[in-house]
Amino acid sequence: MAKLVECIPNFSEGRDQAVIDALVNEAKSVPGVTLLDHSSDASHNRSVFTLVGDPEGIAEAAFRLCKLASEKIDMTKHTGEHPRMGATDVIPFVPVKDMTEEECVEISKKVAERIYNELKIPSFLYEASAQKPGRTNLAAVRKGQFEGMPEKLQQEEWAPDFGERKIHPTAGITAIGARMPLVAFNINLNTSDINIANAIAKTIRASSGGFKYCKAIGVMLEDRNIAQVSMNMVNYEGTPLYRVFEVVRAEAKRWGVTITGSEVIGLTPAKALVDCAEYYLQIENFDYGKQILENHLLG
Amino acid sequence: MAKLVECIPNFSEGRDQAVIDALVNEAKSVPGVTLLDHSSDASHNRSVFTLVGDPEGIAEAAFRLCKLASEKIDMTKHTGEHPRMGATDVIPFVPVKDMTEEECVEISKKVAERIYNELKIPSFLYEASAQKPGRTNLAAVRKGQFEGMPEKLQQEEWAPDFGERKIHPTAGITAIGARMPLVAFNINLNTSDINIANAIAKTIRASSGGFKYCKAIGVMLEDRNIAQVSMNMVNYEGTPLYRVFEVVRAEAKRWGVTITGSEVIGLTPAKALVDCAEYYLQIENFDYGKQILENHLLG
Numbered sequence: 019m020a021k022l023v024e025c026i027p028n029f030s031e032g033r034d035q036a037v038i039d040a041l042v043n044e045a046k047s048v049p050g051v052t053l054l055d056h057s058s059d060a061s062h063n064r065s066v067f068t069l070v071g072d073p074e075g076i077a078e079a080a081f082r083l084c085k086l087a088s089e090k091i092d093m094t095k096h097t098g099e100h101p102r103m104g105a106t107d108v109i110p111f112v113p114v115k116d117m118t119e120e121e122c123v124e125i126s127k128k129v130a131e132r133i134y135n136e137l138k139i140p141s142f143l144y145e146a147s148a149q150k151p152g153r154t155n156l157a158a159v160r161k162g163q164f165e166g167m168p169e170k171l172q173q174e175e176w177a178p179d180f181g182e183r184k185i186h187p188t189a190g191i192t193a194i195g196a197r198m199p200l201v202a203f204n205i206n207l208n209t210s211d212i213n214i215a216n217a218i219a220k221t222i223r224a225s226s227g228g229f230k231y232c233k234a235i236g237v238m239l240e241d242r243n244i245a246q247v248s249m250n251m252v253n254y255e256g257t258p259l260y261r262v263f264e265v266v267r268a269e270a271k272r273w274g275v276t277i278t279g280s281e282v283i284g285l286t287p288a289k290a291l292v293d294c295a296e297y298y299l300q301i302e303n304f305d306y307g308k309q310i311l312e313n314h315l316l317g
Numbered sequence: 318m319a320k321l322v323e324c325i326p327n328f329s330e331g332r333d334q335a336v337i338d339a340l341v342n343e344a345k346s347v348p349g350v351t352l353l354d355h356s357s358d359a360s361h362n363r364s365v366f367t368l369v370g371d372p373e374g375i376a377e378a379a380f381r382l383c384k385l386a387s388e389k390i391d392m393t394k395h396t397g398e399h400p401r402m403g404a405t406d407v408i409p410f411v412p413v414k415d416m417t418e419e420e421c422v423e424i425s426k427k428v429a430e431r432i433y434n435e436l437k438i439p440s441f442l443y444e445a446s447a448q449k450p451g452r453t454n455l456a457a458v459r460k461g462q463f464e465g466m467p468e469k470l471q472q473e474e475w476a477p478d479f480g481e482r483k484i485h486p487t488a489g490i491t492a493i494g495a496r497m498p499l500v501a502f503n504i505n506l507n508t509s510d511i512n513i514a515n516a517i518a519k520t521i522r523a524s525s526g527g528f529k530y531c532k533a534i535g536v537m538l539e540d541r542n543i544a545q546v547s548m549n550m551v552n553y554e555g556t557p558l559y560r561v562f563e564v565v566r567a568e569a570k571r572w573g574v575t576i577t578g579s580e581v582i583g584l585t586p587a588k589a590l591v592d593c594a595e596y597y598l599q600i601e602n603f604d605y606g607k608q609i610l611e612n613h614l615l616g
Contacts, residue, residue, distance in 0.1 A: 022614060054613045070614060114610065199610070206601075263598050279601040285610045288587045291598075295590035298597040299562050302505075302578040311413065311498070311584045312611060314353045315321060315369060 022115035023076045023122060024054075024199070028107045029065045029087050030096050032058040037090045038065055044086050050075025055285065063098025064107070068285065070114060073125055080109050080129050081136075088137055088189035093164045101157070103164045104190035108156060110145065111196045114287070122196030123147045130180045130194040140171075140181025140191050147195035149179055156193055164190045198231075201251040201290050202283035203259055205266050209275045212238050215245035218269045222249070222262050229265075231257035244278070254290035260297045288312070321414035322375045322421060323353075323498070327406045328364045328386050329395050331357040336389045337364055343385045349374030354584065362397025363406070367584065369413060372424055379408050379428050380435075387436055387488035392463045400456070402463045403489035407455060409444065410495045413586075421495030422446045429479045429493040439470075439480025439490050446494035448478055455492055463489045497530075500550040500589050501582035502558055504565050508574045511537045514544035517568045521548070521561050528564075530556035543577070553589035559596045587611070 031037045038058050045053040051071030058065040069079055084106040091105035109129065111122040123146055130141040148154045152175065162170040167190060170176050171183040178191060185191045207215060215236030220226040223234040231253035237246050247266055251259060267277055282291075289306055296304050307313055330336045337357050344352040350370030357364040368378055383405040390404035408428065410421040422445055429440040447453045451474065461469040466489060469475050470482040477490060484490045506514060514535030519525040522533040530552035536545050546565055550558060566576055581590075588605055595603050606612055 024610070052613070054610075070610075114614070259594075259598060277599060279599045281601055282603060282608060285608055285613075287610050288591060291594035291609075292587060292590045294598055295558075295593035299558060299590075299593055300576060300578045302580055304581060309581060309584055310590075311323070311353075311369075311586050314351070314584075315413070 021073055021117050022070055023073050023117055023125065024112040024114045025069045025076045025080050025109065026112065027067050027080060027083055027109045029091065030063065030093060030098070030102045030105055030107050031091050032063045032065050032098065033060050040090060041065065041067065041083060041086060044082055045069055045079060048075055048079040048082060051079045061098070062100035063096065064100045064102065073121070076111070077125050077129050081132055084109065084133050084139065084192065085137055088139060088186065092188045093190045094188060096164065101160050101163055103160050103167055104139070104192040105188070106192050108193040112199050119146050119196050119198060126194045126196050133192065134180040139186040139189050140178035141194045142191065143179040143195055144193045145195035145197040159193050167191055198253040198255070199287050201254050201259065201286045203249045203251050204281045204283065205247045205263065205277055206239070206279045207245050207247070207270060207275050208278045209245050209273070210243045212236050212245045214273045214275055215247050218266055219247050221269050222265055229257040229262060232262055254293065258293050258297070259290055260294040320372055320416050321369055322372050322416055322424065323411040323413045324368045324375045324379050324408065325411065326366050326379060326382055326408045328390065329362065329392060329397070329401045329404055329406050330390050331362045331364050331397065332359050339389060340364065340366065340382060340385060343381055344368055344378060347374055347378040347381060350378045360397065361399035362395060363399045363401065372420070375410070376424050376428050380431055383408065383432050383438065383491065384436055387438060387485065391487045392489045393487060395463065400459050400462055402459050402466055403438070403491040404487070405491050407492040411498050418445050418495050418497060425493045425495050432491065433479040438485040438488050439477035440493045441490065442478040442494055443492045444494035444496040458492050466490055497552040497554070498586050500553050500558065500585045502548045502550050503580045503582065504546045504562065504576055505538070505578045506544050506546070506569060506574050507577045508544050508572065509542045511535050511544045513572045513574055514546050517565055518546050520568050521564055528556040528561060531561055553592065557592050557596070558589055559593040
């Protein structure tokens, strides 16, 4: 294997096990593609799949899953806590090996075109695939959700990138795009005051003047009675984990608070953590591609 | 691919390019085996190869290279700065994936037996393969070097593990064994006093009461005029890199010295560095096997 792409489609079904099983079976049926992980949340009524494979296989899998979801999921009957606008709500493509973000942009466009041509489901291109400035951010794209989309699509600036100005009656509309791997990284504080976590989150997130590739909010871990800075690191090369960690540590000082621990949720590329070891161990001239043994085994 | 073993044979030839090329070609000719790296040093008159492959392929490659080295290298004419006792001086086998150290011990014994049966080159089993207590340490096994071996083999406790009490006339004797991956890790100090590097090395190395899986000496980097603590981390799980780094930092304080940087020489398993990120970022409950994306791609 040479080029590898990850695809993390989100489906608007997290309760009906028969539908989830059908999607799992479909994901496993595509040659050249491996289903790494899938998880479903009943209160969100949503499932997240993680697939990896060669560019052709992953494009085929994304299409087939979107097709099956459109047959099995009726958005007019969907309820759940998580914002959503389509049966297949979002399809991100992520470069994993010997791939650039640009190549993933190409894949996203091809898949979006095919989904409209064959399934009549329109789509917005988002993140690195965005063709218009307001479409980089998924939250902005999805605003209004399934129920508000018919009206939104009539607005001058909200024509879909593929398809006409109307949603698929039951499958809605899908966001499709390329992005760097996301690392879900949370830092726990020795305080039960969520205001402190919120204040710290504000200092590090891009939207409040912090790091360009960091999204952050404060949350309470009720079971442990501690506040947490919960982050999505959307480009660990542009904004490394250790840098936000050290800034969180420094900002926490102002409140007399310390870091008690952190969490990495789900998968992370090894490099996101090896980069941190490089920083803390002050390693000079480290060549990730050449010096990490495993990089010679993935050929 | 499932099981993967690394083999890092050291040959007593670092000057004659024709011999080095022949060994390279032989290494590349074995099915199921990849030559990851090879480097030769003229003053040491020694070459180090790094191969990886399935257990059967790697055993075959080790034998073939040892055979070729015995045909091309005459130890009676060998000079060089590095201690050595055989044309193929040492053959370590290292578990890389889905392998235990014990399985590598089995490989080392099979290869050692075949090398004696077919080539009449005797061997010592060392490191995790050692059958006698004094043979774990390569330096102890190799003491006396090629020239002193005929006499050493006559000593009660120094019968080879395979072969009779006499060396091969031109290929000498070989140390063969299994060990965990070794990480060559050096820490640079902002002092030109090698006595300080030596004093610090003494606090961290096993032989002076330090960490069990750390070997360390002080060296001068003449070109930069700084002293360095140069280490071989022989089991990064038993003695993690961050722990020696922090102890070196603490010991350096006594001399008013700080760490200016570090170096990882050659290859390292990703885990040796990810473990350090886990420590410094205080990551709770990290599951290396499951949470590192690449671990799902190595088949």
